[in-house]
Amino acid sequence: MALHPYDLYDVRALLSEEERAVQDAVARFTDERVLPIIGDCFDAGRFPSELVPEMAALGLLGATLPEAYGCAGLNSVSYGLICQELERGDSGLRSFASVQSSLCMYPIHAYGDEAQRRRWLPQMAAGEVIGCFGLTEAHGGSDPANMKTHARRDGDDWVINGAKMWITNGNLAHVAIVWAQTDDGIQGFLVERGFRGFSAQEIKHKMSLRASVTSALYFDDVRVPDANRLPNVKGLKGPLGCLNQARYGITWGPIGAAIACLDEALRYSKERVLFERPVAATQSAQIKLADWARRITTAQLLSLQLGRLKDAGTMQPTQVSLAKWNNCRMAIDIAREARDLLGGAGITTEHCPIRHALNLESVITYEGTETVHQLVVGRELTGINAF
Structure with missing residues (x-):
């Protein structure tokens, strides 16, 4: 039986039924509502705010927080899959969900009092308050x-x-x-x-x-x-705790961007004929496509294990840094190389690789630059702080 080109290790088989259902629902939303408009939004410099109520109706805002506050109460792997499918559409949409969920709703839930939770979280889950x-x-x-x-x-x-x-x-x-x-x-x-x-x-x-x-x-x-005032935290551990939540989701998001680039490059290379054969028939193209699939598979397994650790309550910040570093680097390299494979057509936003490559310049920088995460891992290995 042929393997799925974007899931060579059948990572989907490792997901629960609920996790697969979440991924499928967000994938449909991305295919039907995001992809038809996102290129024009990028060109115009416009955030598609009309999609926020639909995201809220799907339970994508504050997805892991308790149902008592109007949230979906999903596990961390499901939240990661949400980030992956949203960023398959565009990093900007995933960034919106990450900020709303991990950087705003999470600290209110974790560091706020009950009055603050009751006041803000249900409205934020509904997309009524940003x-x-x-x-x-x-x-x-x-x-x-x-x-x-x-x-x-x-x-x-x-x-x-x-x-x-x-x-x-x-x-x-x-x-x-x-x-x-x-x-x-x-x-x-x-x-x-x-x-x-x-x-x-x-x-x-x-x-x-x-x-x-x-x-x-x-x-x-x-x-x-x-x-x-958030009464239940003082010091840098407050904002850094929020960043750790957001970085976890960011380890998943770039996988979606990389899959989008691989998908477009596969289709283009099969249709584009040069020197009387499809580009996909050349060794150079196949080596690139195979290498991208290898890197995507590695990133999928890395984030899935990270999600399992998070759900078990054993995830460490260094593990998040390793995955954020690896997966952002994986995705930006694939986006750039996919742009190259598309040739001149790759410089237009009618194709997704240049848009994802430009977006990933931000994703690899925010929530800790690549260098920051390398030094976090280095500190873990050596016990010496090089910051």
Whole structure:
């Protein structure tokens, strides 16, 4: 029996019935609703916000959080498959879901109180309230401890001053999870749209994640009630815990992008005839296609095992770094090489490889650059911190 070209090791057979059902549902959504429009969205620099209610109806927002808050209560592997199928459409759509789920809903659930959970999570799961995550600062980059945004206590309120940069969903957001230095360490705050002194400015002229909203956030004496402070965490472990959740999903997402590139390159190479034979009949093309399949298979097995470890409660940050490093590098290399195989046709967004290659320039950078994750693994091996 012929093997599936995008699943040579039959990884799907290792999934539960529920996990396969989740993957199939999101795959249909991507095929029917995302792929017909996403190229035009990328060209126009437009996030397809009309898809958010449909994503919410499928249970894709905060998918792993409890049903008591209007969420789907899925396991981590199912969430990974959601990320894979969304990014098969476009990294921008997966980024939206990652930020909403892992960087906004997760900290409210993990670090917030019950009143905050009841107020925010059901509306966020329904897509009625959009969140963003304010950690990165222009001068800080990969060093979040070098944070300048500050919050000082003033009676029953906090007053926040500072700025955040490269914030996905920033101009869409109704609430921002903002991390700020305080006299008692780094703390998180729920800063609502409309709070005086809080503004967002969309970043234009992007050549990557064009179907995504990226913003700078500004805080000028923004007064936030103490009821909007996340009470159950202090220090960098708060935002880093959120990033670990998001990085897990990102290990899956690029697999989808790589599969999309392999799929298009396979079809194109069979149809494109040069020197009286299809491109797919040449040894050079077959070696490339086989190598991409090898790398995709390795990434699938890596993320699946990572998901099983996460569901067992034994996943370690170094394991996430290894998978994020491997899978992002795998996907960006495949996207670039697929663009090359398509020749001149590969430079247009009528074909997906150039779009995925450009998007993956961001994906390989955010939530920890490739170098950061290499150094995390190096520290684990040597016991020496080289940061």
